[in-house]
Amino acid sequence: MKEEIRLMKGNEAIAHAAIxxxxxxxFGYPITPQSEVLETLEELMPxxxxxxxxxxxxxxxxxxxxxxxxxxTGKCVMTSSSSPGVSLKQEGISYIAAASLPALILNVMRGGPGLGTIQPSQADYFQATKGGGHGDYHLIVLAPSTVQEMVDFVGLGFDLMFKYTNPVMIxxxxxVGQMMEKVQLPEQRPRRTEEEIRKQCPWxxxxxxxxxxRNVITSLELESSKMEVINHQLQARYREIEKNETRWEEIGVEDADYLIVAFGTIARISDKARELAAEEGIKVGIVRPITLWPFPTEAVNKAARGKKGVLVVELNAGQMIEDVRLAVHDNLPVEHFGRLGGIIPSPEEVVTALKEKIINK
Amino acid sequence: MKEEIIIAGFGGQGVLSMGKILAYSGLMDDKEVTWMPSYGPEQRGGTANVTVILSDSKISSPVLDRYDIVVALNQQSLDKFAPKVKPGGTLIFDTNGIHNRPTREDIKIYPIDAMEATLEIGNSKAYNMVVMGALLKAMQYKLPMENVIKGLKKSLPERHHKLIPLNEKAIEKGASLL
Amino acid sequence: MNIEEIIREENKVYCKPELLEEVHMHYCPGCSHGVIHKLVAEVVAEMGLTDRTIGVSPVGCAVFAYNYIDVDWIEAAHGRAPAVATAASRLWPENVVFTYQGDGDMSAIGTAESIHAANRGENIVMIFVNNAIYGMTGGQMAPTTLVGQKTATTPYGRRVDLNGHPLEITNLLAILDGTCYVTRQAVHTPAAVRKTKAAIKHAFENALAKKGTSVVEVVATCNSGWKLSPEQANKWMEENMFPKYPLGDLKNN
Incomplete structure (x- = not known):
């Protein structure tokens, strides 16, 4: 059978993939730049x-x-929004994490703070990876860089959220929400039957x-000794996730003199910058964290060994750089390059930043 | 083959949909493609642009600073993107309303009167396909016409398929301008 | 008559509903919640809905409702019970989903969710216990607190110029096309208890029949918060609450 290849926007792809x-x-509420998710679903009438x-x-x-x-109730459910809307969701996300429930949340980030801009951003890295809502919890955070990954991570997200009964954020x-690329949609996976749901989710x-x-879903426990046990159980799960689910991609790391760490679409812009730098004889490798939590700390540490410096490129004022610095310790210079307010850096700008902040310093 | 293209003009000139048809044509030609629009309120009357990349191999950045081909459909877009054509690259612009013409000598420049050509066809909606024709010819038909027609079919909703002959005619007209 | 004779089956005129758990309730003596819990437990069992019912408990005094009634429960964030119930009901249309909410949950922090779930006509039951005060947090003003009523945050009595008017959320819900049954009841006398039970039962029947949203407001006492004896509280409710929140059906389609 010929593979079914289609051209679609990242947001549309999410809707198709969900079905x-x-x-x-x-369940969602319109906000730019991700309203096509709900619009596409309503159009497809699943x-x-x-x-x-x-x-x-x-x-x-x-x-x-x-x-x-x-x-x-054990169902496979999801929502999507963009930065200001995701801020509004944080209380609920904390409850979902605390009650150990499976859920998928998509954040198509726009520039903030406040109402900000509708143009692209990565400034919700801290919010997604360091908490966002109240209390000690973690989401599994997946960062897609292609429209195909938008599709794939819906499937991966559903699998992970049920495997660990933990919320997952894309x-x-x-x-990546607004651009169109080729995608291959998966075969239709049937919705679970009520029997299958009861078997998978006896809780x-x-x-x-x-x-x-009776089953009771709650995050409330007024007795501190019991609440501490619940917290320890959550933490044990997070250690398990860190052990099993850390994902990343490396491009040209071994022969490189310099390392760029970037996630999402910015990793692709950085990849183009790598090509441009190579034309000038500068050897750059890329590490692209795919799970932002758990962060690929060891992989970044290993990739940075023997390099002359690390540039962290983000659409923010410097957020993931903190995790990169923790990963490489003080062994070599780690600098940040970012554009803010919805501006997307060009590959040329990344090369220039690499020279100014690392190579010629 | 790798073509890094930006199409820029006013919202309403069919910039995004032309990019879409180009991307679909690439899809039908088994190319890797990305279509990255400027999005938001810009679409309504302001300037709009779309970056389309067609490639035989995996595409890295969907966002670029320099292009193999720039298609500029108003003065603002011409001023903004003409300097960003790679040396040896191609610049196509609609002469309508242009008072400052590009002066670069290291690139191929094709001024076209797409507006006039569209009026000759007699359907203002065909404007972007006239421009498309010029673009395809400038690309020396690296995208074969048959795949462009397939792309057109793929990107247009079924109810608009009756317009395909008109679009074909517009593409031919556009190609004749070069 | 000795104890053995008294507890003989044929002498039984009253018993604990089978779905009420054998645990001590945390409610204050004299509180209305215990009676309302009992009615819900009775209705669910009598209608044979034990294996089809999902309760959604609020934040407020009834937060631990899930400890007392032996059905499946979801504890919602403050005010969000109608949203939680919306999803549970839509995803399990054969089940009956009810929310159990206080005046803060229903008509302050959760006003949007209450109005919109009812306006969509979700096939759910909303049980709304209105005692005109925030009991759990120590007796602060509720949206339904009466003008002049003293609470921890209106120590000199509620003033319209400072605190606005008491909110009659049930009247608002009654005008929405999505609600099929909206009623206001009480549980201060045996007759009132019987009427409230009938109202809850009717609401569950509506949910089963997919008629839309049913709202049962129970005007209730909070003798601790009101700083009255249970008996005084009942009297105060009749004299002060009922004129503002009159009992009876607001809508019954």
């Missing part, structure tokens, strides 16, 4: 085909709490079928 990977419910529920909520707050409610930038509050003991 294809057997999502049970999507409730007529797979039976997937799609609902435009009254707010991002309501949407994330619908996700919480759906996840609590942290995309406005570029779900879906009605006390067959007279089983």
């Amino acid at each position: 294809r990977y057997g999502c049970d419910g999507y 409730w007529e085909t797979t039976g997937m529920v799609v609902l435009q909520a009254e707010s991002e707050v309501a949407a994330i709490n619908m996700v919480y409610g759906g996840a609590a 942290l995309a930038d406005g570029i 779900a509050a879906d009605g006390r079928k067959d007279g089983r003991k």
